[in-house]
Amino acid sequence: MKVTFKIWRQDSPKSKGVLKSYETDGISEDMSFLEALDHLNEILVAKNEKVVAFEYDCREGICGQCGLFINGRAHGPHEHTTACQLHMRSFKDGDTIVVEPWRAAAFPIIKDLVVDRSAFDRIIEKGGYISAKTGTAPEANAMLIPKEIADASMDVAACIGCGACVATCKNASAALFTSAKINHLNKLPQGKPEQHRRVLDMTAQMEAEGFGSCTLTGACEVECPAGISIASIAEMNNRYVRAKLLG
Amino acid sequence: MFFKKSIMAGTGLFLSIFLIVHLSANCLLLLPESMARELYNAYSTILRESIVITIVAYLLYLSIILHVVYAAIVTYKNYKASPDRYMMNHTNETSSWSSQNMGLLGVFILLFIVIHMANFWARIKLGLGDGVGFDAAGNLDVYEVTYSLFQNIYFVVFYSIMMIPLGLHLNHALKSAFKTLGFYHKKGLRVLAKISLVYAVVIAVGFGIIPLIVYLK
Numbered sequence: 001m002k003v004t005f006k007i008w009r010q011d012s013p014k015s016k017g018v019l020k021s022y023e024t025d026g027i028s029e030d031m032s033f034l035e036a037l038d039h040l041n042e043i044l045v046a047k048n049e050k051v052v053a054f055e056y057d058c059r060e061g062i063c064g065q066c067g068l069f070i071n072g073r074a075h076g077p078h079e080h081t082t083a084c085q086l087h088m089r090s091f092k093d094g095d096t097i098v099v100e101p102w103r104a105a106a107f108p109i110i111k112d113l114v115v116d117r118s119a120f121d122r123i124i125e126k127g128g129y130i131s132a133k134t135g136t137a138p139e140a141n142a143m144l145i146p147k148e149i150a151d152a153s154m155d156v157a158a159c160i161g162c163g164a165c166v167a168t169c170k171n172a173s174a175a176l177f178t179s180a181k182i183n184h185l186n187k188l189p190q191g192k193p194e195q196h197r198r199v200l201d202m203t204a205q206m207e208a209e210g211f212g213s214c215t216l217t218g219a220c221e222v223e224c225p226a227g228i229s230i231a232s233i234a235e236m237n238n239r240y241v242r243a244k245l246l247g
Numbered sequence: 248m249f250f251k252k253s254i255m256a257g258t259g260l261f262l263s264i265f266l267i268v269h270l271s272a273n274c275l276l277l278l279p280e281s282m283a284r285e286l287y288n289a290y291s292t293i294l295r296e297s298i299v300i301t302i303v304a305y306l307l308y309l310s311i312i313l314h315v316v317y318a319a320i321v322t323y324k325n326y327k328a329s330p331d332r333y334m335m336n337h338t339n340e341t342s343s344w345s346s347q348n349m350g351l352l353g354v355f356i357l358l359f360i361v362i363h364m365a366n367f368w369a370r371i372k373l374g375l376g377d378g379v380g381f382d383a384a385g386n387l388d389v390y391e392v393t394y395s396l397f398q399n400i401y402f403v404v405f406y407s408i409m410m411i412p413l414g415l416h417l418n419h420a421l422k423s424a425f426k427t428l429g430f431y432h433k434k435g436l437r438v439l440a441k442i443s444l445v446y447a448v449v450i451a452v453g454f455g456i457i458p459l460i461v462y463l464k
């Protein structure tokens with residue numbers, strides 16, 4: 001298939017970016033979106049032009065690196081998916097596809113389609129872990145966890161930290177991400193000892209990073225590759241109030 | 248951010264309860280003219296003379312002010328969090344229009360409140376503009392103020408149309424206020440979404456249709 005890419009090109013964090021058009025031929029509909037970008041880059045290399053910078057790692061929808069804003073939607077036209085799991089068969093021959101980086105004040109652009117998502121890391125550093133003694137792994141049955149709780153925790157632990165929630169949010173809010181990371185641990189007995197501090201510290205960091213507030217539009221839960229519900233945000237709010245009162 | 252949003256949710260819920268009371272009282276206007284005038288004026292006299300209602304009224308003014316001020320602050324911060332938007336943006340496909348435009352809807356509602364208060368509150372409570380007479384029972388003739396205003400088709404249309412942004416705002420607001428305050432029971436949230444819709448429709452249609460009925464009376 002023939003496809004025209006319109007891609008955001010920006011040399012450095014400070015420079016001004018522009019959308020540039022690239023016509024490509026020889027794209028197969030079985031290619032993933034990232035393979036199509038690889039294909040474009042091969043063409044650019046052959047023409048001795050600068051390749052398009054974009055991020056990826058696993059290419060199987062589990063690492064969250066491939067954040068791309070495709071045709072006006074986070075990770076392209078489908079719901080609950082990553083860009084690496086999007087295939088060219090979702091487009092038509094002759095289509096023009098606009099590709100932009102995530103846009104949020106807290107995610108500054110590094111180059112082309114690559115943004116700096118270390119704001120997420122700094123939120124995690126504030127409590128997205130449990131303090132535990134090191135040593136050999138504990139006996140698995142020493143701490144019993146009811147299935148419903150394990151499942152509910154797993155539902156939010158599925159967050160891959162891709163940033164689609166921030167990218168699609170009109171306020172660039174990181175509420176869905178932060179809530180997923182808080183609820184994941186706070187639901188489990190292992191996370192309980194530090195639960196109140198976790199909520200207060202992580203949400204404070206979320207604010208300090210310059211993310212917007214949550215209007216509960218629900219756009220994030222539609223784009224989230226892990227399908228995390230905005231009820232998770234409401235749960236975080238609940239835990240926040242409890243932490244303020246009890247913590 | 249939590250504090251500001253909680254204040255907005257709390258004041259919003261308080262104002263939502265007020266709207267129910269306000270609408271129920273307005274239903275008196277639907278009675279036949281002679282009864283409506285008497286009851287409506289008697290009711291408004293009770294309200295004006297009650298100390299409890301006076302306190303509630305001040306709480307209402309305060310709620311409106313807090314809601315608006317925090318809305319402005321939050322909107323400004325949100326704007327700063329997402330300054331350059333996308334060249335191609337279809338994020339509106341994934342959430343409702345009203346949820347994305349609560350601020351704009353709020354501006355319409357504020358505009359309405361200002362005009363509404365100029366029409367009634369300023370005349371009745373502050374004594375500005377044309378004086379208000381008394382009815383046969385000696386109560387301030389608030390009914391006449393209402394009735395004469397809604398003889399003007401422009402006001403009727405304005406009052407009715409402005410209930411559309413109010414309804415849209417309320418539909419998203421009610422369910423979201425509960426989430427902001429930490430209600431997260433999944434089934435409960437689904438029920439809550441339905442309650443919000445019904446509430447918004449009742450309030451918007453109720454307030455929107457009464458001026459029309461008064462006009463046609």
Ligand code: FES
Binds near residue numbers: 056058082
């Ligand atoms: S590259 Fe890992 S999720 Fe897409």
